[in-house]
Amino acid sequence: MPYPAQVSRERIVLAASELVEQGEIDSLSLAQLAQSLGIRPPSLYRYFPNKAALILALNLDTLAQLTAVNLPTPQAQSDPRAALLAIARNYRTYAHAHPKRYLLAFSAVYTEDSTQQVLLAMALPLQQWVEQTASSDSLTHLRGLWALIHGYVVLEISRMFQRGGDLDAAFDRIVMTYLSGLASRET
Amino acid sequence: MPYPAQVSRERIVLAASELVEQGEIDSLSLAQLAQSLGIRPPSLYRYFPNKAALILALNLDTLAQLTAVNLPTPQAQSDPRAALLAIARNYRTYAHAHPKRYLLAFSAVYTEDSTQQVLLAMALPLQQWVEQTASSDSLTHLRGLWALIHGYVVLEISRMFQRGGDLDAAFDRIVMTYLSGLASRET
């Protein structure tokens, strides 16, 4: 019963994301994916040239969602440090809600330019707040904050923090420690 | 000419590591691996029950090498902050020398206990220095430093720092920023 399309790029990416979130991280098979959409594997090639392109689309969507999560936060916040902590918490919350997706998006190596805009869109709102905290070198400290948050989240998801403790409180503490370091200007 | 073993677990892991470092990150096929060792794919099953076990062995070896890189540094250093910066630099240098291996080791989710000892061995020397810097909560700040270093390295390798700049200098700056935050004790 073709012609009125039964699926779309969006629906495929959505279904792929759900499958990734369930099974093992790279267990996404086109057969599974097609079945969950009610179509046959070759039909997927109408929408994506190959599996790698499909996964790239999923990863770009993940980055876009991360951006969407970060944007709304800085509302009437006057204290830039409070705003940055709020963003960091939102970021971490998203990653915990979609751990496999998040890991997948950050295990790829992005050599193409197609990701630049997406990454920039994610970075700019953050950088705006960093600039109000660090007098100079806001790009460096934007990267520092991102590294800190991303690293913490990845190590959590990968179960590398095996020695217990309150990981929520530790996260806040660590982010605030970095922001304190920013305040005490030196070098 | 069987019986005198032609390969060993160590040689297999070594060859696997070289193949991983070349091709795409998950392109390691048992056929390739066997060919590079001069044997046939089924022979690998004499040494590992399956491919996942082989990759786990490779990842544990990666973590062990990271430990070995971190241990020798703190020699006659008296300043704990200088020691921590030196360790951070070594860690980053290793990751840059074996980027694919490093990414592979940290994209897995370690649910088993077999990794605990390896991780602990990597963490303890670091924690020793952290304790001399942070008056309290050394475990939290050990995790913070690790997250910072790991996150920075991963984002570098994944080419997510696309806006240029001196990434070496930025790394030092960021690590020192966190250490400064540790010094300015608050909460």
Place this chain on the structure above:
DNA sequence: CTTCATAGCTAATGATCATAGTCTTGAGGT
């Protein structure tokens, strides 16, 4: 010089990604 555990082999299975070519639908012009 016989035994036998060992290390590697060949062959076969089932799952996967990918491609080529075919059939069916239904929108738009006649």
Place this chain on the structure above:
DNA sequence: ACCTCAAGACTATGATCATTAGCTATGAAG
């Protein structure tokens, strides 16, 4: 109403991969 034809999904096929079963040749030990 009907014909055209591009779009969408299908069947069928090939190549590659991980894995299993069972066989063969080596060489150390008695």
